[in-house]
Amino acid sequence: MDKQMTATEVVAQLKDGMTIGIGGWGPRRKPMALVREILRSDLKDLTLVSYGGADVGMLCAAGKVKKVVFAFVSLDFIPLEPYFRQARQGGDLEVMEIDEGMMLLGLRAAAWGLPFMPTEVGLGTDIIAQNPDIKVIDSPYDDKEWVAMPALHLDAALIHVDKADKRGVCQIAGPDHYMDDMYARAASKTYVSCDELVDTDYFKDPAVARQVFWERSATSGVVHIPGGAHPSSCSPSYGFDVAHFKAYTASAKAEGGFQGYCDQFLGESEEQYQQNVGGLQAIKSIELPTY
């Protein structure tokens, strides 16, 4: 089976109003090339589910987003994501703000075909008070109340990985696969961009096979985009682009705003984008962060 697609073909399969999960974490291993292809499209009214970074900020700034399901939206070294902040302070964004672990539970419930997962997380906080759609229930086994974290069903998941074969076997060689396996499993369709396209034989090494976190049956499409996580990181290949994130953040306070950022960088294709940010070699030579 050959699941190779182009980024344009992926976005053509997405529809207005869909719920889209985005893998990665803050400024780390985000499928930014796929996000940029959405920026170039006329998609709208999306619900995003994300451990959010510039993926959420950019899509909000471009007016693509109706609702965000989030525990945080942050660039880490720049704690507050500038465009998500604008969108929230503008007052028009619908939100479901939850705990980081609740998001994992919601994705698991969707992956496992359950309506909800019980947890005590959220009790006693405004997470429950501000989310009328999250119910607190009694237990059949004890006298406590519990949060019933609802399944977070995704129409599509977008994920970036280090390496994949054309059948959708995906390797994440970086130090953390985050919740990407749960995004892949919670989604009706999962589209993966990869830095490198490899032959199936590549996975014969058991140490490599251990870095595959979901079966290929959970991958719907594979897009080969070297450098496709930029400006987020794809450890161990490249770090996140500190200078680019600073310019992105500064653009939120500049006259042209997000349109100015797009005019400078987005381009009409990923090739143009990469030229605008200094080329693939420049992306691949960005140093990994030290924590």
Next chain:
Amino acid sequence: MTTATQYTLAELCIVAASKAFEKDGEALATGIGVIPRLAASLAMKTSNTDLMMTDSESFMLSEPNPIGKRGDDFVQANESWMGFSRIFDNVWSGKRHAMLGPTQIDKYGQSNTSALGGSYQQPKVMMLGARGFPGNSISHPNSFFVPSHNTRVFVDGECDFVSSIGYNPARLPKGHALDDVKIGLMITDLCVLDFGGPDHQVRLVSLHPGITVEQVQESTGFDVHVPEAVPVTTAPTPEQLAIIAEMDPHNQRAYQIKDNPAGDRS
């Protein structure tokens, strides 16, 4: 025990904050930010060598990493993998103690990392989001570090958004007791506080050298319980300062409290 005569307020706070982890036993100490991380590192190297720590990314360490750029020949002491998905297995087991710096803290120990002012639909200032605070606060002990003790942080009334559970009877979940909530120490640039007053009231534990009870009360938006005798926060020892310097070779601690004042302001 000899105490040092020359030390900064940041170093005093690190030593005071390290006490929060002393009795945790074999638990994951997570210090978010330079001073909490150095406090956890100091505790792991001195008062509680059973503590566990991560590299702030995805591995558990048997020895804490120094903060910031490390030499090319540095090899961190990994002992297990601890990615974000696995962190919650640890968090929900309760074997963790986190120390963080929320934007607001109220008299119940509820904290806010999410949004300030306006309405929930349209906050005046959107911040990080609730992050892992709701789960942390109901699952394991948490302590707070506040680099600037004032009434904007220690608010009158409740936080604008309650990200973490505290000792608030009105929000107590069914089947839970207020004593289930575990808030450790609150270390600020003025003093050390805990929730050991009557009915979990915020209590003054110690005053940093040169700070008065009045200064603390004026800078706090609610009443602080003041015991009859309030000690002065213990100064760092030369040994503690040496470990802190080793764990923070680029002196990032100097940039955590405004103007990096001396530890003794008397």
